Amino acid sequence: MRKISFIIPNAWGQYLYQILFPIKDLVDGTWAVGCDVDEPYLQAWHNINGEMVDLFASGCYSNQEFFSLLGSRVYYIVSGKFSLTSPCKNRRNGLNPPCIEILVTDSVYVDVYAADEKMLFTLYDNAINQGFENIELDG
Template sequence: MRGISFEIPNAYGKYLLELLDGLDITEWTWKIGDGESYVIQRDALGKPLFSNDCLLDGDELRRIISMDDYYLIFVDLKAFSKTSSVRDITTYQEFMESDCQFVILIVDCSYVTIYAKDQHIVQHLLLKAIANGYENIEYVTDENDGRTTLIAF
């Protein structure tokens, strides 16, 4: 089992906060890849939610995803332990050979794929997806994973 996939509503909200609720995201360093997500200001797209290709500590990520509603178009988040070396991860093989612990990819506002090395995290995220009423929830396995890269944009 590589991870899970599901669909979130194509709407603004705090979906990253919902997904990561119950995980201690402060224990990781987060690599933010190229993407496109915006803070909602006066019911319109405002400033970018993240700077592209940057690193955030877990406290800063929690602050960003907790403050305002946002609209997620393309998201590429990769979690590394704080003591590990952070590097670009573009394939599943690189993910497995790296210190990266899990990957969150969102494509076209709704399609979420999460890869995790820790099966407890996979189970936790699966239960969160079910509890939040997300659709088309399924495990990502060696047999059904059609992704060729682990990037969103």
């Protein structure tokens, strides 16, 4: 998988939605929401009546549920790992690796991994259009 890296504002917003919205109708599957070995805590909140509440109540979401949640709330993400797996397994080895994976660390650093180059370049162009900083394409 190749990756793009960039920096998002350290602020409340809908940044995960802004990062991913160009592909929301191009992908399908299940989003796993959690953490990475190097970043052990999922930290993402939204504000309900002045109280900070976990943004993600579940560890898995359908594509529609995931984008609906991200597009309907203002939130703050400190860290997390968000992986989309396709509903179809690899016929050769029976595995189902993520087709997209997003890592957010320290509130601002974002790495997006994608198996599909067209999808990766769509997200790369979107990062530029959104005005995110320090955009790099690796791999």
